[in-house]
Amino acid sequence: MLPDNLPCYWLAQEGCLVYECNSLCSCDKSCQNRVLQKGVQVKLEVFRTEKKGWAVRAAEAISRGTFVCEYIGEVLNDAEANQRGERYDNEGCSYLYDIDAHIDADGCLIEGKVPYVIDATKHGNVSRFINHSCSPNLVNYQVLVESMDCQLAHIGLYADQDIAAGEELAYDYRYNLLPGTGCPCHCGSSNCRGRLY
Numbered sequence: 166m167l168p169d170n171l172p173c174y175w176l177a178q179e180g181c182l183v184y185e186c187n188s189l190c191s192c193d194k195s196c197q198n199r200v201l202q203k204g205v206q207v208k209l210e211v212f213r214t215e216k217k218g219w220a221v222r223a224a225e226a227i228s229r230g231t232f233v234c235e236y237i238g239e240v241l242n243d244a245e246a247n248q249r250g251e252r253y254d255n256e257g258c259s260y261l262y263d264i265d266a267h268i269d270a271d272g273c274l275i276e277g278k279v280p281y282v283i284d285a286t287k288h289g290n291v292s293r294f295i296n297h298s299c300s301p302n303l304v305n306y307q308v309l310v311e312s313m314d315c316q317l318a319h320i321g322l323y324a325d326q327d328i329a330a331g332e333e334l335a336y337d338y339r340y341n342l343l344p345g346t347g348c349p350c351h352c353g354s355s356n357c358r359g360r361l362y
């Protein structure tokens with residue numbers, strides 16, 4: 166039996182498309198299928214870490230399945246993202262979110278590649294400070310609200326487990342591990358892959 170507070174799409178695999186009610190629905194704003202569109206509803210804190218720069222932690226307990234925040238920023242095409250990505254990698258800090266890397270090709274309705282990357286370097290919200298972990302406590306879903314264009318889905322981050330107040334929030338960046346030295350991962354988990362990319 167599922168707990169009452171789990172959204173109806175909770176059984177979907179990470180990276181899948183989910184639909185929220187929108188202005189074409191007869192329901193009102195109190196509908197339980199209007200989650201991401203209400204914005205951040207949980208208390209979050211940005212804090213400084215020793216090895217990972219800024220990070221985000223829960224300022225109150227967050228139950229499994231709760232929407233945490235949306236990853237927002239400038240929407241770039243692949244060419245622009247590659248160009249900026251090289252610069253960011255050289256600088257050692259990147260706020261690019263590669264939508265494609267998070268799509269579960271087997272379990273999703275999205276077909277083909279999403280030719281966009283979200284860049285939160287200059288425009289973003291608290292999600293830009295969330296670090297990577299090889300044992301994450303957040304998962305990502307692609308969420309459709311007003312537009313039904315799968316390639317323009319919102320990116321929602323949700324608690325994948327019960328999270329205690331004070332615990333750092335993290336999701337799996339799912340970067341490709343490229344040949345070379347890459348960038349060391351400091352997530353500290355027992356199954357850490359050792360590198361971010």
Ligand SMILES: C[S@@+](CC[C@H](N)C(=O)[O-])C[C@H]1O[C@@H](n2cnc3c(N)ncnc32)[C@H](O)[C@@H]1O
Nearest residue numbers: 217218219257258259293294296297350351352
């Ligand atoms: C989206 S930003 C996260 C916020 C960032 N820590 C800051 O200070 O603004 C991503 C960057 O944070 C750092 N980072 C995130 N997770 C990390 C990890 N597990 N180990 C080392 N650095 C990490 C890397 O520099 C990465 O490019």
